[in-house]
Amino acid sequence: MPVPVFEDMMNPTLQALKSLGGEAHIKEIEDKVSELLDLSTEDILEVHKDNRTKLGYRLAWSRNYLKRVGLLERTGRAYWSLTEEGKKAEAVDKDQIIRKIKMLDGRLANDDDEDLLDDDSKSDLDNAILRDQHNPDVEKEDTLSSEIIKPFDPKRIDITSKTLILDSIFKRISRKEINLFTDFQRQGDLWDPMKQSRLIESILIRFPLPAFYFDGTDEDQWLIVDGLQRISTLKNFVIDKTLKLQNLEFLDQFNGCNYDDLPRNLQRRIDEAEITVYIINPGTPDEVKYNVFKRINTTALILEPQEIRHAINQGVPALFVKELADLDEFKRATSYTIKTHRMLDRDFVTRFLSFYLNPYKGYQPDLDTFMNKSMAALKELSDSERLEIKSKFIGAMNGAYSLFGEDAFRKRFSRADNRKPINKALFEVWSVSLAKLTNEDLKLLIEQKDKLTDEFILLLNEDSVFSDSLSSGTGDRKRVTKRFTAIENLIQKQIQQ
Structure with a gap:
């Protein structure tokens, strides 16, 4: 269905906040409203102006109106909660709210009257979800590690x-x-x-x-x-x-x-x-610079980790990562769904490169620092070494597509299961594991692809530690080891049959 006008999203906004416990970030509210309204990906990503989504923009107006009648309040940067009155309200009469606001303002606002928004809602628009930030086809990831390791000596700043x-x-x-x-x-x-x-x-x-x-x-x-x-x-x-x-x-x-x-x-x-x-x-050493970039970037739209990596690894590393991300084999294997504007595609490629160049057995958290050091190491490689890596990456992408088609790098808990979002940790482990295979072993694995899929489904259902290692604490050393060993064992079992 098309994105409703803002007055028709007042009740969904109210319902979303109630289901989210009464307080939530604007992104959480947007996701919940999208679910309640059964909006398609195309609807969610429809642009209003300046790359803001129509959904995010109209929800800002809905919150503005609900706040002005005392049902919502802003509790922090991009965070909103129900007031006591809002908690009691089961639903609102949108026409009554519109009449009240019209009496207060002397007229009704349209979608371009930003001057009629209060400061809280204007700030919301500065924090609004941009189209290229929203990637519903990529699973959200918790990279927090249980281990804390000093990234560098602060005296080197x-x-x-x-x-x-x-x-x-x-x-x-x-x-x-x-x-x-x-x-x-x-x-x-x-x-x-x-x-x-x-x-x-x-x-x-x-x-x-x-x-x-x-x-x-x-x-x-x-x-x-x-x-x-x-x-x-x-x-x-x-x-x-x-x-x-x-x-x-x-x-x-x-x-x-x-x-x-x-x-x-x-x-x-x-x-x-x-x-x-x-x-x-x-x-200033690269690892120091990376941490400084991450800490002092204070704009409304914070730089993503991959954007910072490119900032301090320009030249050969940045160009090589971009080269791999631009490959049609990578785009096909990821169903042409990974966005490029915030370098999400290059983040995936850097995950592959990091664990391809540095075997998981030697991994040291945290994941961000590990990936940054790995990207910096690319400039030490020869042209022939980078060409070999590119060939292996292409082989892994073609192999993943041959094995799983549009299900590549996604969880699946049954043959009849709906297609899930792409999972970063699965991309990392499958791409590296496939790239390490010989051409002969990869061919044998593809011949066993139906059995491989069944065994993968069984692994997800029966090994909760493996399943958790794909989405929670993915930067933890034990969880990195768990997912790599599990997939390696799965592959070897099929090849040796």
Whole structure:
């Protein structure tokens, strides 16, 4: 069914929160409402604007209305709960709520009247589920490990703090000494013109800006760790002059102006505005840099671990991972369902590479650090070694598709079971195990594919430790060992028959 208008999702929102225990993250609410309304994947991923989903956008409006009549309250960033009144309500009269809001506002809002949303709901839109974040065909994973190992010596952290004026940033941008198009960053210019204008206004009225973070490994090419949207806004206004100010709160006399239209004293106020810049210095070890990236990235849409890995492993490692992720054999084996925008596809490939290059028996948690070190190791390989790995990966993908078809890397508890989402841990263990086989053994295994499927179903049903190792605590050393040994034994049993 198509995504309903926001007023028709008030009751599903109420029901979703009740079934989730009265409080939930907006993503949990969205998933539950999708289930209650029996929405298809196409419905869930339908775009409203700016890559936001129509479902996420309209649910923000539903929460806004329910909050204003006292049934919901925001309890944290992107978290909502039922009020005491909301807990008592079995259902709401949407028409009555709409009439009440119309009386308060003097009119009814439409989907583009973001100015009528309260601050909580506007913040919701900043945290809204983007289309490419939502991948219902990939199973959610808990990677927490029961073991804690120090990732590095904190004394090796080398970050410099500087106070600069914005003009120095403008010069670096103009001279292409700040990389705005790094392979790891989410795209720039995600802010709408009003949000960009408010940033410029903040500078003009001398509000301090949040700190900027750069990777200064290459002095001639800084990489943006945190602050991409702010940098993009400044570039649009001061350098490209494509941004015209609008919806200003304090300086509305300058609505419609670009940088050149401002009086010189205001231009100078922008150019000479002081900012705090943190620079990760050259020589900082990769494992230190990875942890720093993960901790200090503070944008509304946090960088994914794989995006950080690409940030600090650019060049040969990043290009090789992308090369494998772009292979049609990989896409076919994963049913063309793994999204690319947040590098989810490359995360899968890196899982394969990590355990292919480093046998599971030597695995040390945590998983993120293990994968980052493995990706960094790619630059030490020769061209012929990488070509061999690529050939093995292609063979594993073709083998998985021959064995399981569109069920590859998915759980199945019976022959009649519905198709499940792709499981990362299963991808990791099946892809590596198949890649390690000789061509002759892989051929023998494919000849036994029906028996293999039956044995795999039996393993999932009868070995709860194995089943748990695929979804819970997947970064734990014992669980990594469990899933690899179980699949290896399963494969060898079929080959030796």
